[in-house]
Every structure is written in C-alpha cells, then in structure tokens.
Amino acid sequence: MPEKMSISVNGQSxxxxxxxxxxxxxxxxxxxxxxxxxxxxxxxxVIRDVDLNKLExxxxxxxCKIGTTPQNDWYFFSHKDKKYxxxxxxxxxxxxxxxxxxxxxxxxxxxxxxxxxxxTLVFYKGRAPHGQKSDWIMHEYRLDDNTVTNSDTNIVSNVxxxxxxxxxxxxxxxxxxxxNHLIKTLDSPRSSSMNELLExxxxxxxxxxxxxxxxxxxxxxxxxxxxxxxxxxxxxGNQSERFLPHIDTGNNNNNNNNGFYYVDRFLKLPxxxxxxxxxxxxxxxxxxxxxxxxxxxxxxxxxxxxxxxxSSISTSGGGGLTNWAALDRLVASQLNGPSPTTFxxxxxxxxxxxxxxxxxxxxDLQLPTIRSSSTSSTTSSSSQMANYxxxxxxxxxxxxxxxxxxxxxxxxxxxxx
Amino acid sequence: xxDNNVxxxxxxxxxxxxxxxVVHFLHRKAALLPCHPDVIPDLDLYPYDPWELDGKAxxxxxxxxxxSRRTQNRITSNGYWKSMGIEEPVNASTSNKKVGIKKYFxxxxxxxxxxxxxxxxxxxxxxPDSASSSRSSKRKGxxxxxxxxxxxxxxxxxxxxxxxxxxxxxxxxxxxxxxxDLDEISLPN
Numbered sequence: 001m002p003e004k005m006s007i008s009v010n011g012q013s014x015x016x017x018x019x020x021x022x023x024x025x026x027x028x029x030x031x032x033x034x035x036x037x038x039x040x041x042x043x044x045x046v047i048r049d050v051d052l053n054k055l056e057x058x059x060x061x062x063x064c065k066i067g068t069t070p071q072n073d074w075y076f077f078s079h080k081d082k083k084y085x086x087x088x089x090x091x092x093x094x095x096x097x098x099x100x101x102x103x104x105x106x107x108x109x110x111x112x113x114x115x116x117x118x119x120t121l122v123f124y125k126g127r128a129p130h131g132q133k134s135d136w137i138m139h140e141y142r143l144d145d146n147t148v149t150n151s152d153t154n155i156v157s158n159v160x161x162x163x164x165x166x167x168x169x170x171x172x173x174x175x176x177x178x179x180n181h182l183i184k185t186l187d188s189p190r191s192s193s194m195n196e197l198l199e200x201x202x203x204x205x206x207x208x209x210x211x212x213x214x215x216x217x218x219x220x221x222x223x224x225x226x227x228x229x230x231x232x233x234x235x236x237g238n239q240s241e242r243f244l245p246h247i248d249t250g251n252n253n254n255n256n257n258n259g260f261y262y263v264d265r266f267l268k269l270p271x272x273x274x275x276x277x278x279x280x281x282x283x284x285x286x287x288x289x290x291x292x293x294x295x296x297x298x299x300x301x302x303x304x305x306x307x308x309x310x311s312s313i314s315t316s317g318g319g320g321l322t323n324w325a326a327l328d329r330l331v332a333s334q335l336n337g338p339s340p341t342t343f344x345x346x347x348x349x350x351x352x353x354x355x356x357x358x359x360x361x362x363x364d365l366q367l368p369t370i371r372s373s374s375t376s377s378t379t380s381s382s383s384q385m386a387n388y389x390x391x392x393x394x395x396x397x398x399x400x401x402x403x404x405x406x407x408x409x410x411x412x413x414x415x416x417x
Numbered sequence: 418x419x420d421n422n423v424x425x426x427x428x429x430x431x432x433x434x435x436x437x438x439v440v441h442f443l444h445r446k447a448a449l450l451p452c453h454p455d456v457i458p459d460l461d462l463y464p465y466d467p468w469e470l471d472g473k474a475x476x477x478x479x480x481x482x483x484x485s486r487r488t489q490n491r492i493t494s495n496g497y498w499k500s501m502g503i504e505e506p507v508n509a510s511t512s513n514k515k516v517g518i519k520k521y522f523x524x525x526x527x528x529x530x531x532x533x534x535x536x537x538x539x540x541x542x543x544x545p546d547s548a549s550s551s552r553s554s555k556r557k558g559x560x561x562x563x564x565x566x567x568x569x570x571x572x573x574x575x576x577x578x579x580x581x582x583x584x585x586x587x588x589x590x591x592x593x594x595x596x597x598d599l600d601e602i603s604l605p606n
Contacts, residue, residue, distance in 0.1 A: 018437045019432070103590050104593070122597070
C-alpha cells in the first residue's frame, strides 16, 4: 500500500530519509515549468521563485534548501527580464558578479520530441570584462514557445520562433558547484605561449573523452566553426549559414539518428577515469596516457599507438577503436593544424553515406572502417551534400593558407560567444 | 516491491548518502526498529543474479537496494560476487564518528575462481565491527536473533557513464568552458 507522505518543504522538512529532489530535465520542463507558466498551483512548493539579479549563488543555496539533507544542487524559478527595453539580452548581473553563458544551448527531448532548451552559465565575480570565473554553474531551462507537433518541416520554423522569444518569461534553473578534476591544475588564464596552450588543449581533450556522455567530435568541431564564423547562437537555425545547416538539418530530418547514434558509441568507450576504484583493472593502462598527453607536445604517434593498443585490448567492438582513432585525429589536428584526413573523417561520420565516396576527396585508409561501423544510420539529402562541399572548401582553404597552426586556433581564441 | 511506495512529487528519488543508508536504514533494521519509509526489501541470503534484482530489490535509476546478511560466499545461480578488496569507512557527517563500513564486490559469471568478471558492482554496507562484536557475543544458538550480520547492499552496473542530469558538467561543457578561459570576457555594459 502506498504510504502517504505529506511534505512541506519550506516549512519543516518532511522529506523522508534517503530521498532527494533529483528531477530529470524532462520533469523540470514538462511538470514544473509548464505548471509555472500556466499559473497552475504546484502541489508542493519545492521550487521557489528567485530574483536572479538580487541573489548571489551562495544566497540561492541557502534559500532553496529542500529539507535538511545535504544537497549538491539547488532549483528555482526565475523570470527573465530584458537587459534593455529594446534589446534581446537578458540581464543576469548581481551585486557581486554576473552570469555568463557558455557553450551552445542543448536541446531537451522528451520521447524524441523537442520540448525545450538548456543554457549553461558560469558565475563570474566582479564586473565585465574583469570578472573572475567561479565554480558556480547554472543550467537554465526554457520551454519551446510553440509546442510543435513533430513533423520535420515544422521544426526549423519552430527553432527560429523560439529563439526570438527566448529572452523573456519564466525559466527553471539549477545551480551547482563544478567539481574540479584534473582540469584545475591545468587552467592557465590567457596563455601567451603556444606550448602552454597546447598542453591545456590536449589535456582538455583527454578529459573530454574520459567521461564523455554527449560529446562527439562533430559537436566540438561544429562549435569551433560556430565561434569563428558566426558569433550569435541565434544563428543556429539559419539555413543560409555556411557551417551549421548540415548539422541541424541532419539532426532534424533524422530524428536523432546522427547525434544519438554517436553518443551510444562513446558510451562504450572504456573510461579513462577510475572513479571510486570501482573500475576494473583494465583501466589502469589508461592512466599513463593522460600524463603522456599532458607532458608530450608531439603526441601524435605515441598516443595513437597506445590508444589503439589499449582499446583493442579492452573494447569489444570496432566502434571503440575508430573513436580512439578519431580522438587521435582531433588532438593531432589541434596540435599540427588541419591534416588532410581529419576533416574528411569528420564529415564522413556525419553523413554516413556513399556520397562521401563520390565527393572524391583525399580519404585515407580509415574511411572504410568508419563507414562499415556506421551503416545503421541512413542519412542523405541534397542540402547536406551541398553543405558538405562548403565545409571541405573552407577547410581546404585553411589548410592551404596555413602551414603554421596559428590561424585556425586563433580564430577560436578571439571569437566571442 | 521494486518500486518505492512513497508518495512524493515528481523529481524526488531515492538517492541516499552512505550515512543515510547506514543510519536510517541499516542501524534501524539491525535494531529491529521499523524503517520509515519502509522501502528497502529484505532479500535475506539472496541467490539472485544482479540482472534478476529488478522487481525484487528497490530500484532507483540504475541502482538496486536490498537488505541481506553477511556471508562468506555470495554465490548466485550463474556466478558469484568477488570482493574487490576495498573497504571504506562510513562516517557521520556531524560527528565524524564511524557508523559503518562499505565494501566493494564485483560480479563474476561462472564458477570461482575461473569466473569471468562483469561490470556489475555491489557495495555492501555493514555496521562497524565493534558494534557487531558486542552484539554477536549475545548469540545463543538461535541465528534469527543475530541481528549483527545485517547488511544493506547497493548494486549497479558500472558503465562509466556520467549522469547528464546530475550536478556535473558534461565533458562538452568543460571544453566550452575551457575555451572561455582563452577568450577575453566581453560582455557589453
């Protein structure tokens, strides 16, 4: 028989021991934020309203406690207000600092239907442009404005519609403190020397893969392209942009085939971390790689060999192997400038189809393996082909115009979000 | 069973800390006090393979919880739990006093010692030895009164996957964040 638990959260806590408020993103959007927006009475005052401009993250932490149990994250509703009456920016400054967006917004799906977006923000103490980055992170969830009923053609228009309306209205937020792994020691603010930069970047790349759950090379490369080509995230849905459309249309037409298929394969990678020593002994062999990657500036062959060895030992499928090879290429491309194989590879995994072959670029030996490991996804559209061409042109331009590595990386460095 | 029977709003889940598991559940169980809420089933010396726990143990996400007894060999129909040789103290957050011990096992398919390791992990929580020895001295032939040997177990399949919903940045976010380091911060005033 269900045992009725009445709990009043902001008064005396009655949350039974062992239970925590740990909502899924879907619950946050579909249950809590939808009720909030519709002015429904929420049966329980779990998520409070917070004026983001008035409270610092550590105040929110106090205010949004649920019960007396220890918490790692705190939830609240916030009403976004425009920074300027005529503008589209949101004012997220507090007395002590400000929240700054990072990365790209992530689409939240429910049953493979798009329901909203997640923005990631970092709290900086002080005033721009001299803010000091803190460990406080905020995930801000917003509902899509128009609830679109699935059909593929509608999605693009919906993307654009929601972008215009995204700077006002209720959002539901989670704040938490970032845990620092190996990252912290390697943080070098605004490194001037290329060596430092390379070390930072290569170690980041390593870290990225050790606990990867949504990462894919396409996304990162896409972001880099994004940063250097167009500076506003609002351009995501713009079909005429050079970089983005092939990825957006790919995901939309395909309903997750591209992106999520890739994610699955990453999940099968052996983890580089050994969390809680619950890991198995096969992981010990990965530890040297991290230090090697950090220490070594010319990692290309060394890491590649180690990774192939390691992954062929401990991964069962071929998918893992090609991903490690892909990692190597990403690292190599960051270190040595775009190599002829790097972007051919990335594009081919993005499209998974025979058009890669027809494009006739200088593919290398890896391609057949890659294609055979990704035959389950079938994607093809003329627009993708067109954009594929654009990409190749652009990268071959970069390749021919830069024998040194400065140019592509500096693009990334100097770009604002 | 296998589902928690507590009526809470959406988003509340059974994510006990080690301390809560020991203090609110194991201690009460061992002392024959009722657990509130009584959500963790008692599987005794269960013979189940880890993938059979669904529907028998308390399931939350990818984790399963149940009470059991301490035993030398945990043998199931298709394999056995092998100690990983790791023990950690569970300390009370307020007093820092040791309230329990957490031991790790990994499931092997087949017969010991030739079993094949799997990615199923079990954390077995027991009360500190001092507490159990004082109690076990009272043992008088009737094993049913030997409450000292209770354990509470958490079983999960280790897949190296971080919970994207959790309080952790995704690896992709970390990359973006690191790229921010290299940018000039340029917010309009």
